[in-house]
Amino acid sequence: MATTSDQTSDRTSDDVRDPDLVAVQEGPEAAGELTRSAGLDREKILQAAIDFIDEHGLAALTMRRLGSTLGVEAMALYRYVPGREDLLDGVVERVVETLWDDQDGDDVQIVDHSGWQDYLVRLAHGMRRIALAHPAVFPLVASRPPAAPWVRPPLRSLRLVESFLGTLCEGGFSDQAAVAAYRAYSSFLLGHLLLEVTQIGAQVSLLDQPEGDPQAQRETDLARYPNLSRTEPLLGQDRSAAEFEEALENLLDRLERVLHEAKNSGGDIGDL
Amino acid sequence: MATTSDQTSDRTSDDVRDPDLVAVQEGPEAAGELTRSAGLDREKILQAAIDFIDEHGLAALTMRRLGSTLGVEAMALYRYVPGREDLLDGVVERVVETLWDDQDGDDVQIVDHSGWQDYLVRLAHGMRRIALAHPAVFPLVASRPPAAPWVRPPLRSLRLVESFLGTLCEGGFSDQAAVAAYRAYSSFLLGHLLLEVTQIGAQVSLLDQPEGDPQAQRETDLARYPNLSRTEPLLGQDRSAAEFEEALENLLDRLERVLHEAKNSGGDIGDL
């Protein structure tokens, strides 16, 4: 996805073949084996797929290569996964699920939160952590068709939506306002995180393709665009983290305003 | 992308084979031919790819099928397009380019606009028109790696970014504020439009898979989620158009506030 197909297929077929198969051949009884530690398993396969995409990109993931990563022929995977499309759905599900485990202290705790603002902030940071940890997987989280039409990426599980709505309603939001908040919040998250992750992809693909003399290329490109070339130093700055925090705070302010107006004016607030 | 792989390959191979090849075989001199009217051409190929994706989905697009749509073997395409990846880049570029042609009156006119607010509104509506016209193409617009790291989808052309920045600067924005506005605006557009387009995909894939008894399925699913089942009628409503307009107006308000504060307090506004 981040490279042209030529490069992808050439490079990955080199990268992929060796690394883990060797370990298997060295001896099945060895202690520190990463792969095939105790027969296959749906979860093991999904995790291997995530690792593979993180390392080689989505386009390079094939059933055959994934199999060889696990020390097994591709056909063996079909015992645990109905097919490639379902595998990708499983990858998305599993990545989103990591919201709940192994938090380094101050991230999302879906239960045991204090107030809806706190919940929204933790959830946003948790999703952002996932996006940055798996930038090549996130586009799948963003654009696979969801289970129901009202499940809005990247908040892709019923459990998550339930806890979102529940928290806001406990916080004093009407059903209407909670739903409106869910919509605004998911748009905000999706837009920011997908942009951030796409930028990472762009950096990588630029490094892959020096494209002749980059300096000359850039100069001729920008010459025709005065505003672009004048503001280029500003545009080049990476403000993604600050941008994210500002947009998040702005959204929280808006929601707080909606909530208080609803309380003071007796309920009917239309729809955010 | 919207269907499982089984269905996609089965169905499309049926749909694709006949329609346009027949016309060619009827007689190359015939008047009303849609395909192969005067030899191939890069633009003709890109347009055929767009039509194909709109009709059959991205996953179904192969060089061979696209060729047969144009009355030609796949190998002939390589005279005009370096490969499949480049073809997709061309598709994205061409779709975004339709911002400027064939406007039905009140849409984007990149020149000859009156004020930056008007420009932003027209641009937003123009991009939304594109997304809804090509819902299966838009995910490509959203997530292909951009030419430069600071080109933010869906505003994917230097020309477009140039006109955006130029319009805002003419409107009184500082360089910093214009760049900040560009970032906020692109996040807003990307989030909303990708969500809208994903929902369309979800509807389609639901129709494809009745999944046994949908009524029973839904009931058992929702039983464990009280907030979800209570608000389900609200969640099910399609508010995408209104949502879009509200978010757009909210963004314009924010930008106007920033602009006026900057004027009154002598310039230094940090970064939006």
Added chain:
DNA sequence: ACCTGAACACCGTTCAAGT
């Protein structure tokens, strides 16, 4: 100049056969 046939290396997926 423009297209095709044949070929190559690779896919996803199925299924009978091995252990």
Added chain:
DNA sequence: ACCTGAACACCGTTCAAGT
């Protein structure tokens, strides 16, 4: 019970050969 070999129908892409 779990994996593999062989096979099938399809890919993207190259290139010599046809017209």
